[in-house]
Amino acid sequence: MSLAATLAAKTINQDVRNRILILDVERVAGITQQAWWERRDLQKRYIHHETVIREPRTTIVCAKWYDSDEIIRLSEWDKGGRGQFLKAVHTLMSSADIIVGHNLDNADIPWLEGDLYFPRIGHKHKPNLPPLPPFKTVDTLKVARRFKSGVAFKSLNALCQILQIPAKTDEYDRDRMERACGGNVEDQQRLIEYCAGDVIATQGLYDWFRPHIKNHPALFVDGRDKLTVCNRCGSTTMPTSRRYVANVLSYSMLKCTSCGGYSRLSIEPERMSVVRGV
Template identity: 80%
Template sequence: MSLLHKLNPAVRNRILILDVERVSGITQQAWWDRKDLQKRYIHHETVIREPRTTIVCAKWYEDDEVMRFAEWDRGGRGTFLKRIHTLMASADIIVGHNVDNADIPWLLGDLYIPRIGHKHKPNLPPLPPFKTIDTLKVMRREFKSGAPFKGLDALCQILGIPAKTDAYDRAAMDRAVAGSVEDRERLTEYCAGDVIATQGLLDALRPHIKNHPHLFVDGKDKLTSCNRCGHETEPTGRRYIANVLSYSMRKCVSCGGYTRISIEPERMSVVRGV
């Protein structure tokens, strides 16, 4: 069986693979001894430059092209954020590595909250709701200590998925913001590479994403379709056992993931532990 489990081409959900790069923050710090800087609380009055997103790369799951956006593109940061807002508003599902705790919160902040150190004041409407798939959360939940290396680059190298060819360079981002064309191109390609790697990891982890958002196949809600990849499932002859109820269980003929049918469950017991 192939390591990568692709979506059924008939799936109609708009699935966006996304990655961002940021410029670091700069703050004023007064200190008598280096130990004074340990766990120092940062007051906003001391901030010279707040961290902000400067590059976003993304691709629709079914497309080959990686879209590249940066705050130094024509139109400046305002146009950059409007394009990102339009992109995210078109997605049903957004996928990324650590997307729930990093990329999405960072972008939401960028879309609605002014960043200290930059003159642009965003004024964008709220985004419509969307689902997320965080491949880092999948690794932590399903494998725990069984997968000691959970970084995107490490996982892709271990699994044999095309991975990063560069490393993030904070000084390079400072130069890019200041106008270095070479550093802008380098960091944008680095970000685009992460998008491709994330899609590969998504396809590799697909059978393990038990809470994958529901997929519509040709616009229809099919009860027997795999919730992970949209292909057909077949009966297993086994039942999924909950505390009191049991459910008929099916297996995907493509990715091998298991699903349960939540209609007509059978009651196994009237006794529940207290």
């Protein structure tokens, strides 16, 4: 089966009602004052607040809704400046039930939450935005790490190349970002397209990984059997002869007819023992 056919078989059911947002960000680096006598003085140097000239900040956010082909491109040099940029990002994230990204939980989300609520040293804008409503996240880097040494390279670009998913066509350049923030239109457009490419790559990786995400947030589908749909893709599940064995109970197992993911049926478990090890 070709890669396109494999990914198509793993796509989310079109009847799913959750709003799933694929997201990626780009940032400009921070700048600090550093006094030193020898080069080794700079090793593991603690950065004091008083020495910061400019904090890192998010300058580009690209995203797409899972069920749409349109790439949403937002940047701080759009009309309205950084204030309008952050308002647009806040509105976008507020509309999502699930946000998907690579290294999302340790990078993109905390970075964005810092940008949405705290002023950044080196930029005059002072944000004043309300708290975001709760949403669930799917971090494809965390999924890759579950394979441990089974997959040695876990960056977005490496995983996409290994799996033959369309990946990065460019690379991040710190100097290019400096020029973009200074108003260079060519560098601005190139960085935005680089970020947009990562969004497309992330969705491909998400589709490939999803059958392996046993704790994927629940997907809601209307209908008679909505309680037994696949929690990964929202498709129909079928009973299997296997049972999920816990310490004391066992559960009926279901298998998705689309992505092939397994789930357990949490009603009417069978008790296997009254004895627990201590």
